Amino acid sequence: MKKIVMKFGGTSVATGENIRHVANLIADHAGEDCRVVVVVSALDGVTDQLIQVAEEAKKRKSEYIRDFKQKILARHLSAADEAIEDKQVKEEVEQVLKARVDELEQVLKGIGYVSELTPKTRDTVLSFGEKLSAPIVSGVLKDIGLKSQYLTGGEAGIVTDSNYGEAGLLMNVTKYQVKKKIEPQLKEGAIPVITGFIATTQDGETTTLGRGGSDYTATIMGAALAADEVWIWTDVDGLMTSDPKIVPSAKTISKLAFEEATELTIFGAKAMHPRALEPARNENIPVRIRNVFDPKNPGTLISKNHEVKTKDGVKAVTLVNNVAVITVSGAGMVGAPGTAAKVFDVLGRENINILMISQSVSESNISLVIQRSLLERAVSTLDIHLLGRDFIREVEPEDDVCVVAVLGAGMKGMPGVASRIFTAVAKEGINVRMIAQGSSELNVSFVVKETDGEETVRAIHKEFKLDKK
Numbered sequence: 041m042k043k044i045v046m047k048f049g050g051t052s053v054a055t056g057e058n059i060r061h062v063a064n065l066i067a068d069h070a071g072e073d074c075r076v077v078v079v080v081s082a083l084d085g086v087t088d089q090l091i092q093v094a095e096e097a098k099k100r101k102s103e104y105i106r107d108f109k110q111k112i113l114a115r116h117l118s119a120a121d122e123a124i125e126d127k128q129v130k131e132e133v134e135q136v137l138k139a140r141v142d143e144l145e146q147v148l149k150g151i152g153y154v155s156e157l158t159p160k161t162r163d164t165v166l167s168f169g170e171k172l173s174a175p176i177v178s179g180v181l182k183d184i185g186l187k188s189q190y191l192t193g194g195e196a197g198i199v200t201d202s203n204y205g206e207a208g209l210l211m212n213v214t215k216y217q218v219k220k221k222i223e224p225q226l227k228e229g230a231i232p233v234i235t236g237f238i239a240t241t242q243d244g245e246t247t248t249l250g251r252g253g254s255d256y257t258a259t260i261m262g263a264a265l266a267a268d269e270v271w272i273w274t275d276v277d278g279l280m281t282s283d284p285k286i287v288p289s290a291k292t293i294s295k296l297a298f299e300e301a302t303e304l305t306i307f308g309a310k311a312m313h314p315r316a317l318e319p320a321r322n323e324n325i326p327v328r329i330r331n332v333f334d335p336k337n338p339g340t341l342i343s344k345n346h347e348v349k350t351k352d353g354v355k356a357v358t359l360v361n362n363v364a365v366i367t368v369s370g371a372g373m374v375g376a377p378g379t380a381a382k383v384f385d386v387l388g389r390e391n392i393n394i395l396m397i398s399q400s401v402s403e404s405n406i407s408l409v410i411q412r413s414l415l416e417r418a419v420s421t422l423d424i425h426l427l428g429r430d431f432i433r434e435v436e437p438e439d440d441v442c443v444v445a446v447l448g449a450g451m452k453g454m455p456g457v458a459s460r461i462f463t464a465v466a467k468e469g470i471n472v473r474m475i476a477q478g479s480s481e482l483n484v485s486f487v488v489k490e491t492d493g494e495e496t497v498r499a500i501h502k503e504f505k506l507d508k509k
Contacts, residue, residue: 043226043267044069047079047236047258051275052332053173054084056122063123063180065273065335066231070186075226077261078233080177081254082169083119086112087237094165097151105148113141116172123180133179137172144168159204163248167192170235170254178233187230193249193257194240196232197221197264200247207239207247209260211319218264226265234261255316259327263319270320273332278340279304281356281506286494289507293340293355301327301342303447303483304356317342353450353457354504359497360443363395364415365474365487368422369405370433379432380406386425392418396443396485398474407474409487415439441473442493445485446500458484464503470496 046066053059070076082090089112096104116137124130147164151157171192178190197217200207225232236254239247249256255272262270279301282290296304298321305317320327321344330339368383380399383406387394396409410418419437426432451457458477461484465472474487488496501507 041072042074043077043265044074045077045079045258045262045265045267045270046273047254047271048081048177048273048332049254049275050081050084050086052273053080053119053177056119056124058332059119059123059177059180062177062273062332063184063186065332066181067184067186068335070231072229075229076231077222077226077265077267078177078181078231079236079254079258079261080170080173080233081236082173083115086115086169086172087166087251090166090169091162093148094151094157094162097148097165098155098157100152100155102149102152105145105152108148109141109145112144112172113137116141116176120176120179123176124183126183129179129183133175136175140168140171140175160202160245163204163207164246166248167235167238167246170237174233174235178231181231181233187228188233189225189230190233190235191221192235192240192246193238194244194246195221196234196261198239198257198260199242200239200249202241202243202245202247204247206250207241209239209249209256209319210242211260211263213242214260215264218261222261222265250315252316256319259316259318259320259325262325262327263323266323267325270325270327272316272327272329274329275331275333276329277331277334277337278329279342279356282358282497282501286359286497287501287507290501291507292337294338296340296342296355297449298342298344299482300355300447300449301340303445304358352460352504353448353452353454354446354461354500354506355448355450357444357446357497357500357504357506359493360395360445361490361493362412363409363441363443364412365407365409365438365441366415366418366422367405367407367436367438368426368432368434369436382426383408383422386421387418390417390421392421396474396476396487398476407487409441409443409474412439438473440490441487442490443485443487444493444496444500445483447483449482451482451484460503461500462486464499465496468492468495468499470499 048062093108120133174190178188181188199210199213236257277292279293280290284290302317326343328341331337392414394408398407422435470492472486477484
């Protein structure tokens with residue numbers, strides 16, 4: 041018996057009409073020879089609204105909370121009314137929605153009473169997006185004649201640590217719990233509808249897996265249940281050779297290795313959460329990214345068995361904006377052990393993540409790429425802790441830059457790839473500010489001026505004829 045985990049994102053369940061479409065897609069695949077587990081995100085835009093209302097609640101804006109309660113309840117009731125035809129099923133779902141919105145209101149009032157929004161409480165608030173969408177999807181499945189039950193990620197057995205906001209998975213206990221709770225439902229022919237993004241600690245406290253964590257939920261469920269495939273239904277055809285807004289001729293990549301797909305998602309491909317591939321990769325479960333609005337399109341298949349090497353080695357080129365470069369330099373850095381460690385330690389203590397690193401062999405400077413929003417804090421931190429010491433003489437920031445990443449497993453061991461990349465860039469008169477390539481050779485990343493970013497991507501896409509593949 042085949043098992044498929046299907047995850048549906050926010051745009052897939054944005055309206056009642058969309059949810060009905062999703063239910064029909066599920067029905068097309070569910071049957072005696074195929075058991076389906078469904079993971080759903082919050083309705084499109086709801087998570088952002090919950091973040092905002094939590095912040096307003098902290099400011100004791102009771103009128104804002106009342107208005108929000110009415111609006112979010114009305115939206116979900118409208119979606120349920122549009123998607124569900126059976127009167128009894130509709131009434132059952134409406135009762136659940138009203139009860140959960142009342143519960144959300146109480147949480148928000150509690151935040152207002154103490155004028156404090158802790159990471160733990162914030163996770164509780166954010167969990168309501170999926171807690172409201174899952175009952176509707178489950179209700180529509182019942183409406184079209186299928187057995188279904190909705191569960192939160194915690195109720196389904198996903199257990200994490202208590203790092204609220206970006207909880208770490210406890211995989212061994214999760215595998216045991218998921219099998220114990222979900223396998224009996226599948227044997228009975230039911231379709232579990234599980235809230236994405238949400239999990240629970242071993243003490244039963246609600247946690248979240250980070251923004252976009254519904255993908256992660258899907259692959260966790262797939263790994264725990266030894267699924268045949270995990271399907272990520274989204275609003276694009278799959279992972280692409282580049283952003284079609286920058287390169288209109290960009291093509292969908294039909295097959296990718298896990299390593300390549302991970303690099304693509306980390307470097308900004310929006311079709312998937314970067315951490316999501318890890319559980320599937322560990323258990324060798326293929327992941328397919330498909331377009332919910334074009335279900336006949338096979339999308340992108342990600343698997344250990346699909347490291348398809350292209351003639352030129354390159355499969356995709358992507359652009360990462362909203363970044364900045366900091367160059368730390370000083371003659372005293374030369375031959376001084378631990379210099380880089382001191383720089384990284386200072387930034388790490390401020391929770392500033394380093395996206396890319398480049399150091400000259402002379403050791404007289406280190407260049408770092410970080411998120412642009414953290415630039416001011418990073419520079420001031422380095423100034424306070426390191427500037428003027430014996431080894432560091434200058435901290436130079438640049439905020440008008442972007443990162444271009446060229447990706448492909450086939451680049452490994454292939455001579456001349458880097459030469460072609462930088463020749464194509466040079467022909468456009470574009471100056472490269474910083475370069476980094478790992479020993480895996482899966483990607484070449486480099487920094488250019490932000491104004492040159494899109495032209496750089498187009499030049500490389502054209503050089504490697506990615507629109508022909």
